[in-house]
Amino acid sequence: MSGNVDRRVRRTRQAIQRALVELILEKGYEPVTVTDLIARADVGRSTFYAHYPDKQAVLFSALEEMAFLRAAPRHDGPPFSFSLPMFEHVREQRRLVRALLGRRGGRVVMAYGESLLEDVVREELLARGARPGATLDLAVTCVTGAFMALVRKWVDEELRATPAELDAVFRASVAPGVLAALEVPGQS
Amino acid sequence: MSGNVDRRVRRTRQAIQRALVELILEKGYEPVTVTDLIARADVGRSTFYAHYPDKQAVLFSALEEMAFLRAAPRHDGPPFSFSLPMFEHVREQRRLVRALLGRRGGRVVMAYGESLLEDVVREELLARGARPGATLDLAVTCVTGAFMALVRKWVDEELRATPAELDAVFRASVAPGVLAALEVPGQS
DNA sequence: CTCCTCTCGAACAACCTGTTCTGTTATGAA
């Protein structure tokens, strides 16, 4: 009894989520219709609405798979060391991430992903001694914006690079300025 | 004869664009229908399709007003000095920018705005002596991503700050790292 | 095996789209 739910329910939800990812990769998020989804998932129309109120709800359920954006940061190593593991994780789940965060993805998901990452960044900066305030908020936005932009372009294959290269340029680009602006020591 | 077009044409197109901006601010881009648009603009259905093939075409026509993202950078002052004038311009056109680039805006416009800004950033870095290559591409993405993230949050009023504050934190956060990573001197 | 949940598939009204048509009005040129 995985998850304590009927096997049929698992099968149905999984089929719908899988179908959504496939269809987003083919046509982008917005053009995907519920009719497309149930055709691809081979599921009855009423069945769909028994599980999800609309298309967007499927999106959010698929989002759980992107929980790596919530990974707890380490505060002892070099700054923003969440970066390398995340890029590696993104590479492993490239299909999913491209569907959700890539160019063809929806706007809502991007905002959600950004907010997850913001928490990670803010937490690390606070742990390193930054003081809460407007400047911290701005800096967090910069760091998050830069990282997410890299991820978006990377999964869309507008950038060709290895996780290590992405990580190196990302950290080298934002860490010095941000840490100095917040008066935080570079290494612990 | 402004623009050498029939006055009725100007009136119609303007009304439709204005209606789109209003409706995006009220409900977001995606839920806006052509039927909404023509009702708000008080324009006949056939008239709409005589001017635009679809909703998205209106969006792109409104985009022309955001040409300030294409402003030519100066290469003599401090790095990334396009930032302050742009933030000021954004403040003046807050309504429009929020509709197009803000949370309720569409994904396509965001990509378009990002690509405009990327050109500006890349041009400046090349003028400062950076060498073309993968590292430059990554750095440009970081800078652009950080800037656009600030703009998005600012117009959506998730950040409260003056253009000068935004400019200061933005430049302080990204300039040192990026210039160092590209082996470019800090000041000319 | 039995019961109950889940699923199927059809049918539905309501909405939106993009096109076509006819008749009307405003515009710019003469």
Added chain:
DNA sequence: TTCATAACAGAACAGGTTGTTCGAGAGGAG
């Protein structure tokens, strides 16, 4: 001012999507 014409309004249209409802049937839990 007059006038030909380009632009407009408004209705009607087929085709597609949405979200709901219903009864019949299949599949899993116990």
